[in-house]
Amino acid sequence: MGFFDRLKQGLKKTGSLLKTDVRDLFKSEGRLIDEAFLEEIRAILFKTDMGYDAVEALVGEIAVKMRGRVVHIEELVDVLKVKLKELMAQPESPIEFAPSGPTAVMVCGVNGAGKTTSIAKLANLFKSQGKSVLLGAGDTFRAAAVEQLTIWSDRLGAPIVTGSPKAHPASVAYRAVEQALDQEIDVCVVDTAGRLQTQTDLMAELTKIRASMAKQIEGAPHEVLLVLDATTGQNGVSQASKFAEAAGCTGIVLAKLDGTAKGGVVVAIRQQFGLPVKYVGLGEGIDDLEPFVPDAFVDALFADVLSDPVTATN
Structure with missing residues (x-):
């Protein structure tokens, strides 16, 4: 497997949790972003152990950009991924090797x-x-x-x-x-x-x-x-x-x-x-x-959420 597939496989349990719970919030016609929805998505994100600060930042981003609108799951995932990549940003080099010697x-x-x-x-x-x-x-x-x-x-x-x-x-x-x-x-x-x-x-x-x-x-x-x-x-x-x-x-x-x-x-x-x-x-x-590559981590985390179409029976 390539790097992304290995990462996705490693995150399978966390990704499966997100896939099941997030998809359950939506139907094919979308979902109104109101206080009830924000509470539901907050509870789902807490399950992954992201911590209070990160969850509140993500929920706040959804509220600012989507409150009062009917949105589809793809739009929600896009907003979550962009904000999460911002929160996860870090220097690229995993190890700072000494310029000389061991x-x-x-x-x-x-x-x-x-x-x-x-x-x-x-x-x-x-x-x-x-x-x-x-x-x-x-x-x-x-x-x-x-x-x-x-x-x-x-x-x-x-x-x-x-x-x-x-x-x-x-x-x-x-x-x-x-x-x-x-x-x-x-x-x-x-x-x-x-x-x-x-x-x-x-x-x-x-x-x-x-x-x-x-x-x-x-x-x-x-x-x-x-x-x-x-x-x-x-x-x-x-x-x-x-x-x-x-x-x-x-x-x-x-x-x-x-x-x-x-x-x-x-x-x-x-x-x-x-x-x-x-x-x-x-x-x-x-x-x-x-x-660890933060952007790849975020993409792998949500990869399964959009792997199947949301239907009216969800």
Whole structure:
């Protein structure tokens, strides 16, 4: 499948929700845009977890442009897509690579978010772009995490730096960046222990890891990516807030987007924190990670809504 079809497939659950609910509002002769309609469309948009601000902006746009008119579903979708693309606008480049030497990337997230698998997918993506990659197994408190990342490093042909059990993660990060420098590696991706945003001591540890990487390369880490599980919906927004503050996050990797009808959480994250969504996970395979393109996301989100004609029986 091409990129758009993969994205559409990944958003199938969210798109199906929109298709069913939005189409139920219309008949072939159209629908009057009144207060009752605005309340109905508001409730539908909330189901996708777009968040209050985004939903109110979208409903407000419909009210300004269509209130008092009888419109067809195609007109409504056009207005929603234009406004949503405006709300989702962000810089195009997913990763700011260092102008010279290794690009250092730190990855963080809560337990179970899909962090280790997302790191493997990132490494695979960088290698497909012709870049050499080194991994740093900074989750030293969970042996299974180190083992899992080591297995991925073998499969990908990417060297890995590990530490002894319970070693300080900052020391692993330091050595990973050091080895990347020595071996002239293009990208160094450092894992960190999965943690809850409420664990203040572990959150402080992220600051130490950042500092250790900066000792090797001025300005490192160049990117701090927060892996969020799309299936958590609005709870992911809370995670983004805490991690952004503790780790200085530069972007989001949204994992498991294909497993939820709450794909609208991407919009909530963009609205509330201004953090760009850099990559989205669209499946379980190693190649199922794509750079996030807002306009394509919006088009894919609404693609099924207009896939069939609305009939008088709807």
